[in-house]
Amino acid sequence: MQSILLTGFRATGKSLIGRLLAERLGYRFVDTDHELCRRTKQSVEEIVAERGWQGFRMLERALLQEMAGQQKIVLAVGGGAIEHEDIWQLLRAHYFIIWLQADKKTILSRMAADDKTSTQRPALTSQNLEDEIEEILARRSPLYASGSDMAVDTATGAPKQLVEQILSALVKVSA
Secondary structure (H helix, E strand, C coil): CCEEEEECCCCCCHHHHHHHHHHHHCCEEEEHHHHHHHHHCCCHHHHHHHHHHHHHHHHHHHHHHHHCCCCCEEEECCHHHHHCHHHHHHHHHHEEEEEEECCHHHHHHHHHHCCCHHHHCCCCCCCCHHHHHHHHHHHHHHHHHHCCCEEEECCCCCHHHHHHHHHHHHHHHHC
16 A cells, blocks of 8 residues: 555644554654654744744755655645645655645634644744634645545544544555
């Protein structure tokens, strides 16, 4: 089976579902945000404060390029990785890409409940969080849709159920 890449907006379950999916498949799991933090020894917030979003995106781009062609891996990418359109085409050649979706209300609720939101999910714009989510989702959703092989709504259903749904779909695709 092909390696799997999980994409989608913040707080749609990429890390949690990715870990569970990798475990079920016996694949290695890599979360690109966590890997960048490990390599720089900084939080996303610190990277962005020091280098700006453009600097963060440059680090992310290099890591995505490095990850192309990895075997037996579930890769969870940051929500903005989809905007690296040229690298995305390279990733599409090597990964089965799954777009994890959730509505704005679910995303807001999950971000509010997560202690790591402030250090791992710094603001992308100067807007309030609700307006920011709406604006970024409007911009990225067409990219997620055209850049993915399947979509899964994570707003309902327990993570383990969602993993089973993904696994069933993967079996059908592989057949």
